[in-house]
Amino acid sequence: MIKKIFFFFTAFIPLLLILILLFFFFFGIYRMRDINYKNIYAELEKYLEKEKGKIFVVLKDDTFSITYNYYIKDGPYKRLYREMVFKPSSDNHLIYVYGGSEIISNPPFLKEEFYHFPEILESLLNPHLNKNFKVYNFGMEGFDVFDTKEIMKATANLKKPDLIIYFDVGIVDFDNAYLTCIKKNFYFMWNFVLSKPRLPKLLHILSDWFLRAYIEPNLINLAQELTLIDIPEKPFKKFNELILSYYKKNLYDIIQFAQSKNIPLVIMVPMGNLEEKPYGIYNITNKFYEQGIKEKNYDKRIDYLIKARDSEILTFNLGFKSCIYKFLTNLKEQNVYIFDLRQRLLDMHFEFNYKNFYDYGHMRPDVHKIVGQYLYDFLKKEKLLE
Numbered sequence: 001m002i003k004k005i006f007f008f009f010t011a012f013i014p015l016l017l018i019l020i021l022l023f024f025f026f027f028g029i030y031r032m033r034d035i036n037y038k039n040i041y042a043e044l045e046k047y048l049e050k051e052k053g054k055i056f057v058v059l060k061d062d063t064f065s066i067t068y069n070y071y072i073k074d075g076p077y078k079r080l081y082r083e084m085v086f087k088p089s090s091d092n093h094l095i096y097v098y099g100g101s102e103i104i105s106n107p108p109f110l111k112e113e114f115y116h117f118p119e120i121l122e123s124l125l126n127p128h129l130n131k132n133f134k135v136y137n138f139g140m141e142g143f144d145v146f147d148t149k150e151i152m153k154a155t156a157n158l159k160k161p162d163l164i165i166y167f168d169v170g171i172v173d174f175d176n177a178y179l180t181c182i183k184k185n186f187y188f189m190w191n192f193v194l195s196k197p198r199l200p201k202l203l204h205i206l207s208d209w210f211l212r213a214y215i216e217p218n219l220i221n222l223a224q225e226l227t228l229i230d231i232p233e234k235p236f237k238k239f240n241e242l243i244l245s246y247y248k249k250n251l252y253d254i255i256q257f258a259q260s261k262n263i264p265l266v267i268m269v270p271m272g273n274l275e276e277k278p279y280g281i282y283n284i285t286n287k288f289y290e291q292g293i294k295e296k297n298y299d300k301r302i303d304y305l306i307k308a309r310d311s312e313i314l315t316f317n318l319g320f321k322s323c324i325y326k327f328l329t330n331l332k333e334q335n336v337y338i339f340d341l342r343q344r345l346l347d348m349h350f351e352f353n354y355k356n357f358y359d360y361g362h363m364r365p366d367v368h369k370i371v372g373q374y375l376y377d378f379l380k381k382e383k384l385l386e
Contacts, residue, residue: 025219028188029228035185037235044181044239048246052146057154062087066140066151080140088159092134093385095121096155098148099167102270104139107358114365118165120372125385133385136161144172145250153257163384164258165266165375170324171317171361173247174240178318182239186231186314187212188219213316217279220314224282231281236313244323255333264335264384268375269328271320271342272361274305274352278312278319285311298349305352317360339378341371 053070068080088094097103097118106114115123122135138155140147148166156164184190190211223229258265275293278285285308292304309319320342329340350356356367363371379385 024189025223028219029223032186032223032229032231037232040182040185041235041238041242044177044242047177047181048242053150055147055150055154057151057158059086059158064155066138066154068140068147068151080142082140084136084138086136086159088134089132091132093131093163094159094161095133095135095163095165096152096161097121097135097137097139097165097167098143098152099139100143100169100172101139101141102169102361102363103137103167105141105362107362115368117363117368117372117375120369121375124372124376131385139167142172142176144176145170145247145254146173149250149254149257152254156257156261156263160261161263163264163266163379165268166254167268167270168251168324168328169270169272169320169361170247171272171320173324174243174318174321177239177243178313183212183314186220187216190216209316217314217316221279221282221286231313233281233284236281240321240323244321244327247324248327255336259333259335262335264337266337266339266379266382266384267328267331268339268341269325270361270371271325271345271352273354273357273359274302274309274319275354276317276319276357276360277315278308279314280308280312285313302346302352315360319360337378337382337384339375341374344374345370 051071053068056067056069058065062085064084064086066080066082066084070079103116103118116137116139118135118137118139122133125131125133125135138151140151143151145168148168152164152166190208220229224231255265278289280286288304288308288311292301292308295301295304306322310322312318325342328338329343331338345352356364358364
């Protein structure tokens with residue numbers, strides 16, 4: 001009798017799990033066939049118009065303490081706090097570097113010391129020039145251009161730098177907007193299982209990442225491949241145009257702030273890992289990605305992979321968009337200098353893959369060294385170190 005009960009449960013549990021997955025899959029398809037894209041646009045516009053939070057920066061006892069409290073409670077937002085030693089001397093030539101996690105995060109389980117390009121830049125500056133340079137890295141995880149504008153104003157108003165450098169990836173602007181307003185309409189299970197923290201914190205984070213990075217995107221690809229759903233391209237072009245318009249507005253605010261303070265502003269334009277699989281409209285995104293992965297010619301491969309990255313809409317971390325690249329590289333503003341890192345790396349036939357990136361955009365140590373050197377060369381060429 002016990003053996004029969006054991007056999008029943010061992011056979012029943014996998015069957016139950018399959019039935020639950022099938023329920024989520026077909027119920028998700030039912031929902032996705034009735035998506036109201038106009039409502040999504042309205043929600044996105046409302047989100048972009050919001051003041052997302054309040055930053056508090058205090059300079060006390062040679063320490064900068066930075067606190068960012070978000071008003072928005074859903075999506076990727078959480079309270080951020082960081083402390084950093086700040087001891088400039090009177091003869092320091094101050095350089096402030098701003099950006100997201102790409103310039104401050106240390107990869108897990110890495111034993112050797114990790115230097116990001118701002119630290120590398122400082123080490124290159126001081127031995128060769130007759131000035132005492134001090135580079136401060138004000139990078140904050142998850143910061144988009146609006147958040148960067150807030151921290152830049154707060155820190156530069158407390159102590160004015162001689163130069164500002166902004167490592168502007170534009171990823172987070174699209175990523176946060178899509179995660180908060182758009183992607184939730186294309187999830188099969190996340191809305192029901194993990195939209196609210198119900199598990200222990202670490203387990204929730206890992207489950208959330210695994211579900212949204214792998215399970216959900218592959219389910220949406222499967223549904224499209226089986227022609228069970230058809231995702232239109234046109235609404236996403238409108239979403240991207242709206243996000244880009246607010247990105248431009250905030251970036252112009254940064255430019256105007258730097259100009260009002262008479263601080264030279266360098267905007268770095270990078271590109272991330274093109275071989276991380278993108279997810280979007282299957283017949284577009286997957287086609288370009290497969291063509292790029294198979295292509296042997298460097299220029300053609302990069303072109304295909306950029307097209308795949310530009311068309312992605314459902315990847316866990318949305319990548320570097322060409323619309324931002326085109327906007328930045330065509331900027332002509334007084335006292336603003338555009339360092340086209342993407343083109344500089346393309347010129348050397350740099351491989352935008354896992355050899356040089358840990359994930360979608362976090363560079364490995366050797367790449368930070370390359371970027372630090374290229375940035376140093378650019379600053380010298382533009383006579384920003386004199």
